[in-house]
Amino acid sequence: MADLEMYVAVAKVPRSGELESGDTIEMIERPGGGFSFVLVDGQGSGRAAKTLSHLVATRAITLLKDGAYDGAVARAVHDYLYTYRMGQAAATLNILSVDFAAHKIIVTRNNPAPFFVLTPQGMRSFSAPSEPIGLQPLIKPQMCELPITAYTYVVMFTDGLLRAGERRGEDLGLPNYLAAWPAHEGRNPQTLVESIMQRALMLDEDEPSDDMSVVVLGILPADDVPGLRRLIVSAPIIATGPAEPPEEPDVVK
Amino acid sequence: MADLEMYVAVAKVPRSGELESGDTIEMIERPGGGFSFVLVDGQGSGRAAKTLSHLVATRAITLLKDGAYDGAVARAVHDYLYTYRMGQAAATLNILSVDFAAHKIIVTRNNPAPFFVLTPQGMRSFSAPSEPIGLQPLIKPQMCELPITAYTYVVMFTDGLLRAGERRGEDLGLPNYLAAWPAHEGRNPQTLVESIMQRALMLDEDEPSDDMSVVVLGILPADDVPGLRRLIVSAPIIATGPAEPPEEPDVVK
Numbered sequence: 001m002a003d004l005e006m007y008v009a010v011a012k013v014p015r016s017g018e019l020e021s022g023d024t025i026e027m028i029e030r031p032g033g034g035f036s037f038v039l040v041d042g043q044g045s046g047r048a049a050k051t052l053s054h055l056v057a058t059r060a061i062t063l064l065k066d067g068a069y070d071g072a073v074a075r076a077v078h079d080y081l082y083t084y085r086m087g088q089a090a091a092t093l094n095i096l097s098v099d100f101a102a103h104k105i106i107v108t109r110n111n112p113a114p115f116f117v118l119t120p121q122g123m124r125s126f127s128a129p130s131e132p133i134g135l136q137p138l139i140k141p142q143m144c145e146l147p148i149t150a151y152t153y154v155v156m157f158t159d160g161l162l163r164a165g166e167r168r169g170e171d172l173g174l175p176n177y178l179a180a181w182p183a184h185e186g187r188n189p190q191t192l193v194e195s196i197m198q199r200a201l202m203l204d205e206d207e208p209s210d211d212m213s214v215v216v217l218g219i220l221p222a223d224d225v226p227g228l229r230r231l232i233v234s235a236p237i238i239a240t241g242p243a244e245p246p247e248e249p250d251v252v253k
Numbered sequence: 254m255a256d257l258e259m260y261v262a263v264a265k266v267p268r269s270g271e272l273e274s275g276d277t278i279e280m281i282e283r284p285g286g287g288f289s290f291v292l293v294d295g296q297g298s299g300r301a302a303k304t305l306s307h308l309v310a311t312r313a314i315t316l317l318k319d320g321a322y323d324g325a326v327a328r329a330v331h332d333y334l335y336t337y338r339m340g341q342a343a344a345t346l347n348i349l350s351v352d353f354a355a356h357k358i359i360v361t362r363n364n365p366a367p368f369f370v371l372t373p374q375g376m377r378s379f380s381a382p383s384e385p386i387g388l389q390p391l392i393k394p395q396m397c398e399l400p401i402t403a404y405t406y407v408v409m410f411t412d413g414l415l416r417a418g419e420r421r422g423e424d425l426g427l428p429n430y431l432a433a434w435p436a437h438e439g440r441n442p443q444t445l446v447e448s449i450m451q452r453a454l455m456l457d458e459d460e461p462s463d464d465m466s467v468v469v470l471g472i473l474p475a476d477d478v479p480g481l482r483r484l485i486v487s488a489p490i491i492a493t494g495p496a497e498p499p500e501e502p503d504v505v506k
Binding site: 029033035057224235 | 259262266267273277278304443472484489490
């Protein structure tokens with residue numbers, strides 16, 4: 001067990017013309033061990049969608065950090081959104097967890113878009129009907145548990161990705177592309193995320209018609225310093241602030 | 254402004270013999286735009302230290318996700334720890350924020366260990382006296398604000414890093430090493446993190462005498478697809494669970 005490593009890669013672009021994506025992805029370390037990735041797509045676009053997806057993601061990571069089980073988190077977050085936005089606001093919610101304590105991968109989905117699992121045995125699509133949170137009472141997530149085994153990849157995304165190329169009547173053909181991915185070669189998830197994102201951007205001629213986010217988890221044999229964890233983030237600096245300068249706080253330099 | 258990119262790299266190892274580090278690092282996207290990195294070192298080692306650092310980090314990210322100002326977060330988290338652990342538990346807390354709305358880098362420090370800022374003009378050490386949170390009433394953080402400008406690097410870490418090599422009477426010599434870093438060349442923060450961590454592990458002969466975590470932020474000219482954000486994570490899979498298998502939830506496959 002100590003000889004496996006988890007790798008997660010995420011790429012995310014806003015709709016063309018927007019500075020910021022309405023999708024929010026947050027990662028937390030699970031208090032019992034492991035990591036969870038929360039991916040939220042707020043309805044609409046621009047600031048309103050971003051605020052909605054922040055609100056949902058914040059609630060989800062707070063509950064997860066308190067040790068709540070993923071399925072309970074999705075239900076509680078739905079109830080919260082449904083209650084306080086009175087059934088008027090929808091969001092999709094995916095939670096991808098690598099649970100070290102239960103030694104399982106747990107995927108929680110309130111999203112019509114499917115997710116895919118690749119193993120050396122082939123590709124499986126998880127597309128059981130699933131609704132976004134926020135619109136009706138008592139919405140439940142689709143839950144899926146997978147063993148943590150080498151050469152298992154999980155591919156999760158927001159629906160914008162599936163719409164790449166729509167304007168030109170083209171299609172990403174993601175299932176076919178993933179079915180051909182050589183899982184047994186143990187390539188880094190980053191490679192897969194880059195190639196999916198590049199194809200999507202190409203289909204949209206570098207002007208995405210929707211916010212697009214892709215998350216890929218890969219379980220691979222460890223080949224690093226024992227115990228070493230890494231995190232790498234990059235993001236363009238954008239101006240989100242109000243026009244007037246904020247008040248200066250007391251600063252000790 | 255739109256032509257700058259932020260890069261953050263983190264590396265983290267547990268003390269030799271421990272599966273898990275007592276340090277916790279969490280990243281969140283700020284609701285007003287930008288990112289915050291919360292680094293907590295809980296006193297002691299093993300599970301107790303890890304639980305303490307989770308508790309503190311959870312509180313901090315929840316408040317930050319609600320839009321609270323970094324300095325207020327540090328004070329509130331201190332008050333929380335001081336109140337509920339009755340002054341018996343200490344932790345160090347660093348918050349590194351890239352605030353897109355205020356267009357500033359904000360560093361909040363409740364940690365005797367300093368942090369460093371590298372620019373083409375040279376290195377500055379920020380080492381004003383600062384106490385861990387949790388032990389006395391009314392502990393305030395040291396705050397520092399920096400402009401978001403190209404070729405600015407911020408290097409932040411837990412004190413374990415400074416103790417690398419102690420056993421053999423050696424020293425990482427971090428200030429000298431950083432002073433020689435060619436900030437104007439715009440190298441990726443990942444390179445800096447890797448080299449710091451490698452040197453620290455070498456000094457401890459690959460058996461770290463304490464949990465070590467390093468965070469490096471770099472502001473660099475953008476050279477990527479506009480709007481694209483990336484996240485890459487890797488961690489060894491470890492067994493943190495109880496001996497008895499957990500109850501099986503209802504699973505829809």
